[in-house]
Amino acid sequence: MQSPPSRGAVTPPTHICSALLTDPLPRPVGRVWRAVLSRLVAVVALVLTAALSGPAPSAQAAVGLTRITGFGANPGQLNMYVYRPASLPANPAVVFALHGCTQNAQGYADNSGLPELADRHKFLVVFAETTSSNNLNKCFNWFQTSDNRRGQGEAASIRQMAAHTVTAYDADTRRTYVTGLSAGGAMTSVMLAAYPDVFQAGAVVAGLPYGCANDVGSAYSCMNPGTDLTPAQWAERVRAAHPSWSGPWPRVAVWHGDRDTTVVSRNADELRDQWTALHSLSQNPSRTSVIGPNSTRHEEYLSGNGSVAVEVNRVPDIGHGTPVDPGSSAQQCGSTSAAYFLDSICSSYWITRFFGLEDSEPQPGTLPAPTGLATTGVTDTSVSLRWNPVDGATDYAVYRGGTRITTSDATSYTDTGLTAGSTHTYTVAARDADGRTGQLSGTVTARTTGATAACWTASNYAHVQAGRATASGGYTYAVGSRRNMGLYNTFITHTLKESPAGYYTVADGACP
Missing domain, CATH: 3.40.50.1820 (Alpha/Beta hydrolase fold, catalytic domain)
Structure with missing residues (x-):
């Protein structure tokens, strides 16, 4: 071996x-x-x-x-x-x-x-x-x-x-x-x-x-x-x-x-x-x-x-x-x-x-759902949240898209490392001293700022020469998404969208 x-x-x-x-x-x-x-x-x-x-x-x-x-x-x-x-x-x-x-x-x-x-x-x-x-x-x-x-x-x-x-x-x-x-x-x-x-x-x-x-x-x-x-x-x-x-x-x-x-x-x-x-x-x-x-x-x-x-x-x-x-x-x-x-x-x-196995061992708790969940600010790469305290809560579980991303001792949290121009949905739940999770709050959706998509329309040959695509076995593939764009030549033309930086998708007729 x-x-x-x-x-x-x-x-x-x-x-x-x-x-x-x-x-x-x-x-x-x-x-x-x-x-x-x-x-x-x-x-x-x-x-x-x-x-x-x-x-x-x-x-x-x-x-x-x-x-x-x-x-x-x-x-x-x-x-x-x-x-x-x-x-x-x-x-x-x-x-x-x-x-x-x-x-x-x-x-x-x-x-x-x-x-x-x-x-x-x-x-x-x-x-x-x-x-x-x-x-x-x-x-x-x-x-x-x-x-x-x-x-x-x-x-x-x-x-x-x-x-x-x-x-x-x-x-x-x-x-x-x-x-x-x-x-x-x-x-x-x-x-x-x-x-x-x-x-x-x-x-x-x-x-x-x-x-x-x-x-x-x-x-x-x-x-x-x-x-x-x-x-x-x-x-x-x-x-x-x-x-x-x-x-x-x-x-x-x-x-x-x-x-x-x-x-x-x-x-x-x-x-x-x-x-x-x-x-x-x-x-x-x-x-x-x-x-x-x-x-x-x-x-x-x-x-x-x-x-x-x-x-x-x-x-x-x-x-x-x-x-x-x-x-x-x-x-x-x-x-x-x-x-x-x-x-x-x-x-x-x-x-x-x-x-969803991170919380497989605790039994459901009886704490009520936090109220007042709201965004307090967004940047290109972060979303800040706050919510109202729950009596008896030791800390709070924060969920993005249904997956727990952290626990917070405070009634606020800032989610960082996000992609500019991306949309995220959050919920929170209170946890008691035994680690049991209570009811989920309502959801709040936030979109980070920035990330206006850049678009290029060119032949497959030109995309490869510009580094937006690669060629292999006579075919052309978009960098990042790896979508097959067809034969590597000057006759086939596609529009590529870059979002985020360095990641290209085929967006023929659908690129802003």
Whole structure:
């Protein structure tokens, strides 16, 4: 295995043979590839991997997992492991975690940071695991019709694990979530599409949209250079996975490194298109901000009630892997003691927040809703709020778009680091001395100042020369949104809108 990259490093390309064993989502290898040639390639890969590997990672204490057998018929022949915190509330939430190729359940538990967040917020984590018997490189078979359909193969096995957690642990069927890296991220898309009646939300890390591939050949193309479909076409592929389902659709968070060459970052845009279309939302973000120690671009797509239906997190300066941020502060988690866990930002912390699990342990309080919530000022990057005090309140939880962003001892708060010209919806709730959250206040909506959009109309060639777009494989892609603008030539013309600075979207006929 390769040594894990340091903060800001780009994962170097590996030799084609060693990649078969070292990439978390390498060249897809399914059950159909069982010929002698593949065995010979695997032997060569093992030798090359040993030769090319760096020093062994430092040892660390393994997370305690419980192996579960007999959870169902298990048509996909998967393994099930559970991480259970020392104490759990009644009807706990459960997060399913799906590892990448060459990885396993234990390694994902040891490095992803999910168990430490489960300890903090009292939820179960189920680590599903595939083996080399299913796939030579221990990849989930997201690209095989025998495994990526409702009621079949690996997808059905994970569904049976979810049913078992309800029976064995009294898990809350209304708070069941799924996340995964790379092949596990692609399998996360499978579970959200095939079982929207089971999973309320999911987080796809360095993964792909559902329906991108149904065989090995198309999987190559999906990974790199990516497949460009319209939002409506992507949405239809999800609808076809469970035709009788009428909603609601799961909420989806997307995480992707901007220097990923294994699963190119275009897949983040295609995932966004797929799930915003299912939620009947625009493909332009409702608001943007910067999060984490490395200034990850955080895009939110809001539903009609102001909650975040889809979010996209574009992590700068990293390649292919799970972003982690080792440390002991509230927003840190994970370890880089194994390959493909990249020192950057604790994605599991933000995923837990997206799932709404930060407040899973307190029981509802009886404090009334704060009154008088209002904005007291806005700037290009901040919104200031105030509200009336509530008798018996120890502090107040502040929510932006339905997600708690902070607690405040005072009856005021200033939300900073926002994008100029962006719109935000806020609510607050009082909390008592036991940490129980009372009723939510009414909402207030505020828009930051500034950010008049800049627009350019030019040929694809001129956009690339000016740095507003890039060219790859004969096609042109807008910088930031990565929208496919067509062939790289002087004949095709588009209007690009820049908002915020350095982020371009196609705005033909709709740019001020």
